[in-house]
Amino acid sequence: MAEFDVAVVGGGLMGSSAARHLAEAGMSTVVVAAPEPDDWALGVGPFASHYDSGRITRIISADPVWAELAVRSINRYDDIAERSGIAFHDPRGLAWLGIGIESAVNNSNDRGGTARMVDPEWLYNTTGIRMPTTPGMQCAMEDGPAGVINPRDLARAQLVLAEQAGATLIYAAADVVQPHTPPGASLSVTVGGPFGSITAKKALLATGAYAADLAGIDLQVRRQLRTTVRVDIGPAPEMPSLIIEPVEHPHINDLYWNPPVRYPDGRVLFKVGCEIENAPEAQGADEIAAWFAGQGDPVEEDALVQTTRNLLPDVDVNHWETVPCVITRTAHKYPYVGWVDDGLAVALGGNGSSAKSCDEIGRLASMLFTDGGWEDPVVGPEVFAPVVLG
Secondary structure (H helix, E strand, O other): OOOEEEEEEOOOHHHHHHHHHHHHOOOOEEEEOOOOOOOOOOOOOOOOOOOOOOEEEOOOOOOHHHHHHHHHHHOOHHHHHHHHOOOOEEOOOEEEEEEOOHHHHHHHHOOOOOOEEEOHHHHHHHHOOOOOOOOOEEEEEEOOOOEEEOHHHHHHHHHHHHHHOOOEEEOOOOOEEEEEOOOOOOOEEEEEEOOEEEEEEEEEEOOHHHOOHHHOOOEOEEEEEEEEEEEOOOOOOOOOEEEEEOOOOOOOOEEEEEEEEEOOOOOEEEEEEEEOOOOOEEOOHHHHHHHHOOOOOHHHHHHHHHHHHHHOOOOOOOOEEEEEEEEEEEOOOOOEEEEEEOOEEEEEOOOOOOHHHHHHHHHHHHHOOOOOOOOOOOOOHHHHOOOEOO
8 A cells, every 4th residue: 555645746836735735635745856956067956946935916817717826826825824934925916017917916906915007107106116117017016915026934833734634755866756556555656865765645746847658658848948037136125026027128028027036145235037928948857957057147137237227227236146947738738737657747847837836736736636626717727738749
């Protein structure tokens, strides 16, 4: 017989969330969570999207599915923080600049959000953000709970609660995940690594940019190699998170930032990132590791710094560092949450939007392992079906 009901491989935002929900539902759960490499330049991985101290959180979205995932997760932030003793949420608010953004405002307000249209003068006087003069550009503000979360701390809080509910935590990287049926026994899944091997009745791969590679399953994913900058702007001004699309720059399509936050080394840094056309892609783990060992794309870096200076004319943007990252894109622009083999499911593919919504994504993944299965009139399993190649 399998030792555990479910093995969760991956302790990032989706994996830690799923593990908490599984354990709190009474399932015997083991989590294999690789620790962050001590030195990105020398480490071989695995690397994860939650190795950061700032991610935007918001309800406002032009996509009603993402808005629904967000509000369900955000509504549980306080409970997670209170029960784990780990604070991870700062409701600084969010400025959303774009063209034709009324539907995004409506998606927020329909779900209890606080989005409202504001004028450029109010935006500048209140936040220091100078709205571009792009024809048709509008601005909305969404007050708290929109703002910023610390993804490292959120994943840690989820694992604390999972362990409190009885989950077993193994802080190591898995090397292989193999479904098999021993003679005379039921289907089980073996997870192997430097810790030896463990068995479970079923497994959930929450392995981010590494997809289902451990199990030899080829998912349709794109691993986009991206560059962010972290800027030291001195004493942190009171500013909201921001998303702007389009951007008046030939190299980037849009831009986002989160307010200055404290990183593990004690520095308070302001992080900026963007979307670009035809981003380079990694084909495997070696290329991901090589990207994280480097300094990102200098053209993307220059575009981010120049655009930030235009948006914040009164802020000193003179000292920054580049930080590489990887965004995992799926075929349908939503996470893959579903079965990919007998006894093997996945929850991965954030598409650059999942951090704020990870608790609900993890909850939906946990429902795959329940007797009743996953039924939801708004975000049903068909929306998140994994696309397997071959």
